Amino acid sequence: MTPGLWIAAALAAVLVGPPLFAWLMCRPRQAARQGLAGRMLRLADGRTHVTKDGLKGRRVAVLVHGLTTPAWVFDAIAAGLVVQGWQVVRHDLWGRGGSDTPGGAQNRALFTRQLAGVIEAEAGGKPVLLVGYSMGAAIAAAFAEANPAQVRGLAMLAPAGLGHRMDGFTRFCTATPVLGDWLWATFSGIGLRAAARKAARQGPSSVENITARLALESRTRGYRRAVLSSLRHMLAEDMRPTLKALEARGLPMLAVWGGEDGLIAGAASKKLARIAPGAEQVTVEAAGHGLPHTHPREVLKALSGFTPRL
Template sequence: MSTLHLRSWSGNADRPALALHCMMGNGVYWGPIAEQLHDRVQISAPDLPGHGQSPDWEEGASDYHTFVTRETATLIDRPLDLIGHSMGATVALRIAVAAPEAVRSLTLIEPVLFAAAPEAFNEALLDDVGARLAAGEDAEATRAFLSVWGGLDWESQTPSGKARLTRQIRLVQASNEALREDSANILRPDGLESIDAPVLIVMGNESPPVIPAIADALASRLPDVGRARVPGAGHMLPITHPRQVAELIGLNLDRA
């Protein structure tokens, strides 16, 4: 049984959906989307390890991405609609590749599988974050990362908020092998091609350039895929543009 804290919203119990949040977020932000889709699906959302109300991740036998994937997979006991944002989208994709029969539809919002399309600016940013962490400059590493991927003003954060984000930057670093090097082998031959559920890749129109490049790389191999951009949105669009994101998820639900 998963150790993750799981929250569920009211909805259509005959059609379960699982939503996976981004790094440094938590499952709460799926609430407005779950409410908008309540007549279609019943959304549940775990807090990933080290986030929200779930236990911290203690480095051990498996890397962070593998641990998250295993814990999340235990929440799936029948085919369902799988939704993921950012790092959560890469976990959703990993599950779909490993067990395509478990996925009714797959919605990937800003998937950060950097190995699919390495991009110079993003690679330099992540190298800089790693160097700052190695030097013990965790707060500066956090600020640098969030300036591109966070969609928030660091200076406006409370001291406790800054402390939480600074702890979680280590989880970003612990995900590098999976996201930058594809240590999980998500991109293996015939892997993406095995997903026969309808897939939708959703992006913000103002997201970092690596995101559309990743979307192109993934879409070129997925058998049944659509792509959508949300005008005026950046990487954190499930929080900033929940209505538009919910409408797009609904379109993909219809395709299943």
């Protein structure tokens, strides 16, 4: 080989090797499905993992999780809503838990199509209560805006779309095509696992072994790509116009915030009060961003006060 070819080969190895090695060290998505309760639902964009709890014929609540934690983050909330008289449907967003990772941007259109398919299959065409956590709140709000007749109420837990914080590495990767993709594919697992450990320190979790479970997610093929794409698209949306439109339609809304949330901007609740003054707001002072699994009792109390009016 000529020196030029040697240099080209070395450069290719440097560029391709690290992200390829990181990918090879991850488990296939099929392995993530082993032992999961529920069923796989075939939708236009791929297979979605869905679970349903509660008695048939009850009002239906559909829970939409956030950026990094699959639907199991709602285990305690789902159990509590069943006790309150709801049938509860949960699904894993694309690239999380047991769901496929389709190609293309993880944006409003992709996520609302998925949610529409889940509601059509599991709710029998009846209006549902949507409960969204973080990015899931933005997805739920987007669905409610597009499908007002299918939503009886919207509860948002630490909702995204009104300002959020990112560390420097995540901000750079999100804003920088190509190089950002390479860095994210190679190194993001380290940061995601560190974030999982930090989240576990926010307080006792209702999810057993949550740090280990999130670490395993970060080692599942498609997960990191899904997270980066969501950061660039769904989480980049300003949800103020959507929430303003829902307020104008009179949709009952509840927002539950963590008083010590380090990810959602502190001014988010004030923004919501300005654009949707009719929305009920509750702050769990001791909670961080993980309030659905660290403070499920407080969340369920807020929901029990909100849902009788639906």
